[in-house]
Amino acid sequence: MKIQRITYLSLGTNQGNKLENLQKAIQQIATKIGSVLKVASVYETPSWGFNSTNFYNTCIKVSTYLPPDTLIEELLKIEKDLGRIRNDKDGYSDRNIDIDILLFDDEIIFSKNLIVPHPRMLERKFALAPLAEIAKNVIHPIEKVKLSTCLENCTDTSEITTIQEKLKRPIPITEKYNYIAIEGNIGAGKTSLTKMMADEFNAKIVLERFADNPFLPKFYDDNERYAFPLEMSFLADRYQQLTDDLAQFDLFKNFIVSDYYIFKSLIFAQITLQKDEYTLYRKMFDLMYKEITKPDLYVYLYQNTERLLQNIKKRGRDYEQNIEAGYLQKIHDGYINFIKTQQQNLNVLIIDVSNLDFVNNTDDYEHIINLIKNH
Template sequence: MDSVPFIAIEGPIGVGKTSLATKLSTHYHFHLLKEIVEENPFLGKFYENIDEWSFQTEMFFLCNRFKQLEDIEYKYLQLNKPVIADYHISKNMIFAKRTLQTDKLDKYKKIFHILTEDMPLPNMMIYLHASLETLLKRIELRGREIEQNIKPTYLAQLSKDYDVFMDQFEKKHPEIPIIRIDGDKYDFMAYPEDLTSIINEIDVHLKSYTQTNRN
């Protein structure tokens, strides 16, 4: 494992990844890495017509996330500066497998593996998940115009894809602890005690991680 904490938060659209990452970054004084979303010029068109705009959308995300993580590795992790991120680049395949046609998916996979083969993995993952009803409410509340055309069926399937992805990630990387948080039960934005409960669980893993790396 790396010698410095690198925590990534994952989960479907609208579950609260950035909100939690921001609060945890403030609490622990870790550098905050936020993914580029609204800056993607293809995203609005993607939600209107997935088949037509999926490849452009996924390639934009892949290239930007690669650049962000490359900067994080050299400017923070290699300098022993802890990082908390509201995503990890490995989740790109969740969306690509769901949205790309076979011929374009094959091309995307080749590019993805070339770019990410030496990218740093997080040494702790927080997985936020919630019911479709909760996700739709939160998307509506935050009011991003580009997200107003998200189809509930797409969001429901995406949530299932995330469950599969996290199970596979856990099997592939048993050394990386995964903290699973039910967004229907925990509202860390409204209730400070819910945030405290999450922090307490993270503290247990951070303490164990620190002791392991001291030995």
């Protein structure tokens, strides 16, 4: 299990649109580092150690899974992505963004690339004031006193003022949702995305147990004969799994993410069953559906048919290799009809992943996560 750690980061800027610089940095940190839990006010302070325009400074509290050495590497990348150019000259200089690690839990770190607590934070009001605002009762690991006391004892006489404008805190997925269902056609990548999200956000994962269904290979060989037992067995298993797993929430997990929602049973049944079979099936489904917890967010991954066939071939399941484009199109049409009828009942997000490779491309994955966060 991943361990969440708390770090406090100092952000500063004295070039360009300073508020925008800080907000962009916070957004990048929320995307690449972890959940932003608190954001301090913005403080205007004179430049420290050289004569230049005033700085805007703030501090944020972040929950992250990254170890300290990786954290500093990622923060340097964010600075670079936001346009910071470091020079080799000694001393201080103007910068459009500066991100420093002030604290990392209560650890004391002396390494080649990182010293924590920040060795000069106690001498600088521009770091201490916003830090004490959001962490006044936190104990400094070396001084063994509260940060509010550290601020009172600070000998820095620089003038520091709070500006009126406020920065926005990006709301993390873990605060927005208790249960997310990821859906899509065969080969759309729903299981891959579910696993990636569960790993990144420490979520309880619910995966469809299709591999254990003895009727599935038989169905692809003889559709008419095995359609009804296949769909009934899927419905029973999905109902039991979702009922059990959604009722037993893991206190050590942030939320639940699944790679299916029980309504997919009805979508597939409409395609595979004869009229009289479907009528009987629908009666059973309606009884079960009433008892199933609805997801806070229903994500449908749209993938074009050509890519679906490529993905199916690539993953190499023998019983899927004869799936035809027409069958995949019927499934997609079933999902779209379902989504249209459920717009009032479900919080739906459709994401076109036809030109994305979120498994192998970090930017594509982050794009999807941002769509979910901002939905």
